Amino acid sequence: MNFGFTEEQLELQEMVREFVAKEITPIAGEMDAENATRPELFKMAADMGLLNVIVPEEYGGLGLDSVTVAMMYEELGKGCAGVATSMAANALATAPVLLAGNDEQKRMWCDILNEGGLAxxxxxxxxxxxxxxxxxxxxxxxxxxxxxxxxxxxxxxxxxxxxxxxxxxxxxxxxxxxxxxxxxxxxxxxxxxxxxxxxxxxxxxxxxxxxxxxxxxxxxxxxxxxxxGQGFRIAMQTLDSARPFVGAVSVGLAQAALDVAVAYAKERKQFGQPIASFEMIQEMVADMAMKIDAARLLVYRACAMRDEGVVFTKEAAMAKCFAADTAMEVTTNAVQIMGGYGYSKENPAEKRMRDAKIMQIYEGTNQIQRLVIANKVMY
Structure with missing residues (x-):
């Protein structure tokens, strides 16, 4: 097992990280209040190739592997889970066409995405x-x-x-x-x-x-x-492919919440000392960090299995379920660590907590994921 990344993967990750820090994070709160994404973000994302990440090279895309895509979605999730969801929806909608479409359909669909279109x-x-x-x-x-x-x-x-x-x-x-x-x-x-x-x-x-x-x-x-009549199989295979990407966005969301909570804990003083020195806070932070890392590894494993062409239905469900639950727990604890400040809309912590809830619901509720996992384990 190789836990390292290629130079190209790290360069793409850094490219997305810089884009998020410069263009998404500063306006995430404003977009949340407006209930809409700024159209110019999609234009910039298209120019960077973020709207056609799963389009194969033969159809004009980058032909990225799933682990690299997950790395990119994690970075987007750190900036704004809503923006990440809109961009990841392109991959979700494209997967059925790549799975079961004919060559003409694939070329028509991929051309739209390559030109910056949304699906x-x-x-x-x-x-x-x-x-x-x-x-x-x-x-x-x-x-x-x-x-x-x-x-x-x-x-x-x-x-x-x-x-x-x-x-x-x-x-x-x-x-x-x-x-x-x-x-x-x-x-x-x-x-x-x-x-x-x-x-x-x-x-x-x-x-x-x-x-x-x-x-x-x-x-x-x-x-x-x-x-x-082939639609059900197409839909289930598509959701298998997409669930690790939901996990990746969840991991990014959780990581961003942890980072903010840790920074706050180091600065906030109570009883004459930073609250980061309190054992209860340290225990919360340790649990948050462990679960984020475990979720990230589950996501990468499912993505690697997808790229290898092996059956990964159970692993996809595990990645999505665990990462989504982790995002909900970590964002909730981040608000708890930050107290009243975390509960205020002036701070991004409460937005991340609201964003995290949908991760447990869409693309198959986490209750459904547990049924999928249990079925694969028991039968």
Whole structure:
């Protein structure tokens, strides 16, 4: 096992770190208050190649390995988990096309990302979250016209209101269920495809999250990704690939919270001495540091397994679950260490605590992750 990194990996990590420190961290609080990301950030991110990190070289991307991508997402998570989520959504939405799309679909999709475009992964619905088989959006096939007509509503879609291209899951069977779940490419501006309500969220507020409405949306047969009924497998494989990246953002979020808490503990004095000298504070800091490091290693292991092409469903679930739980615990303890100052909106600690909660919820709740892990261990 090699725990070292290449010179190229370290250079990319430092590049993202500098970008975060200069362009994201200083305005993270303002974007949180505005419930939106500054559009110029996406332009700068595109110029740096942060919007097409998983696009293979043959399709115009950098062809980065998963460990390198995780390193970059960790740095983005340190600056703002909301911005990191929007950028990581491009990888989430692209994975199904790379997994099951044909060459024409891959080139079309990747060209959009290479040009700085944003993508969205539209699976969740008002009545279908963890239960992907509950998707009720319908796709009716017209074999003569070689088209599909989509009708339904999607909910809590990251980049929903700002994406240029969408990967939408719909059911081709009247009675629903996972056997009819199918993936489709829906370009922005397709007639009948509308952006609904924008969510006013507790955390990751700079990340655009919207409802999507499909009202008789007609798309060509050529926009179907994979076969009819293959959507559930595509979605599950995609989530396996994406979960370590959620873990990476969680690790960055937690690391940033620890760094701020430690700096505060060294300066804040009580009873005539810095609170960093108190054993209770030291114990909290030690536990926070250990769990962050363990989470980081779980993330890297899952990413390395993905790159090796071996089955990593259990490891992906472990990485996401442990890292998300760690982010929630560490950010909560950071606020505790900083007391009333940490609870104030003038300090980034409370924002990180709000941001951390979603890590335990999206891309499969941590309860679902535990079911996945238990199933792989026991059966």
């Amino acid at each position: 969205a992964f539209a699976l969740t619905e008002p009545g279908a979250g963890s239960d992907a088989g509950g998707v009720s959006t319908r796709a009716v096939h017209d074999k003569e016209k070689k088209t599909y007509t989509l009708n339904g509503t999607k909910a809590f879609i990251t980049n929903g209101g700002i994406a240029d291209i969408y990967l939408v899951f719909a059911n081709t069977r009247k009675d629903g269920g996972i056997r009819g779940l199918t993936a489709f490419i829906v370009p922005k501006g397709t007639p009948g495809f509308k952006v609904g309500r924008k969510e006013d969220k507790m955390g990751i507020r700079p990340s655009n999250t919207c409802e999507l409405i499909l009202d008789n949306v007609v798309i060509p047969e050529s926009n179907r990704v994979g076969r009819e």
